[in-house]
Amino acid sequence: ETGVTQTPRHLVMGMTNKKSLKCEQHLGHNAMYWYKQSAKKPLELMFVYNFKEQTENNSVPSRFSPECPNSSHLFLHLHTLQPEDSALYLCASSQDDSGSGTDTQYFGPGTRLTVL
Amino acid sequence: EDQVTQSPEALRLQEGESSSLNCSYTVSGLRGLFWYRQDPGKGPEFLFTLYSAGEEKEKERLKATLTKKESFLHITAPKPEDSATYLCAWTRGSQGNLIFGKGTKLSVKP
Numbered sequence: 001e002t003g004v005t006q007t008p009r010h011l012v013m014g015m016t017n018k019k020s021l022k023c024e025q026h027l028g029h030n031a032m033y034w035y036k037q038s039a040k041k042p043l044e045l046m047f048v049y050n051f052k053e054q055t056e057n058n059s060v061p062s063r064f065s066p067e068c069p070n071s072s073h074l075f076l077h078l079h080t081l082q083p084e085d086s087a088l089y090l091c092a093s094s095q096d097d098s099g100s101g102t103d104t105q106y107f108g109p110g111t112r113l114t115v116l
Numbered sequence: 117e118d119q120v121t122q123s124p125e126a127l128r129l130q131e132g133e134s135s136s137l138n139c140s141y142t143v144s145g146l147r148g149l150f151w152y153r154q155d156p157g158k159g160p161e162f163l164f165t166l167y168s169a170g171e172e173k174e175k176e177r178l179k180a181t182l183t184k185k186e187s188f189l190h191i192t193a194p195k196p197e198d199s200a201t202y203l204c205a206w207t208r209g210s211q212g213n214l215i216f217g218k219g220t221k222l223s224v225k226p
Contacts, residue, residue, distance in 0.1 A: 090159050102147045107159035
């Protein structure tokens, strides 16, 4: 595997289900991100992890719970979602040694989530 | 309010018809301007990073430029495989927080 991988690629869940999205980066980066992309809207940053520590939470509802066990893996745990949470969820990674936040982010293919 | 605006929203070109996409911004303290390409149902693919006004970068048929108020993505003699949505994003460098525009959807007809 190369680059940034995400599983599953497609997920359909009911409002009462609990599911998790997985992201793995094979680039040796130390920062990882979750974004949400809804139809007709720009990508929205959800969470940022740098060296496994969460450094940003963009006012995301608690029904989304991120987990970063190491610099290569990132999870997004989902529970009690709403239909409006249906979107493409994208993971990205970057090499952010200096903490400047200006390094290029590389994206995975995304997970298409549908909440019924 | 800081914002980035991409125009046009959609652009249809004939194969070989050169054009430019615009990303204008009203941001103080911009530390980086990024261009990505996104195909339907896929993640954004990195194209260019520009850090200072006057900077230019090229890759095949694409050339990105940056001024103090806007960035252009010039497409020379496009081919149908250049059809995609092109996204620009900026950062102040704060924890890698990228702010994306809505994108320009480019269609190139043979």
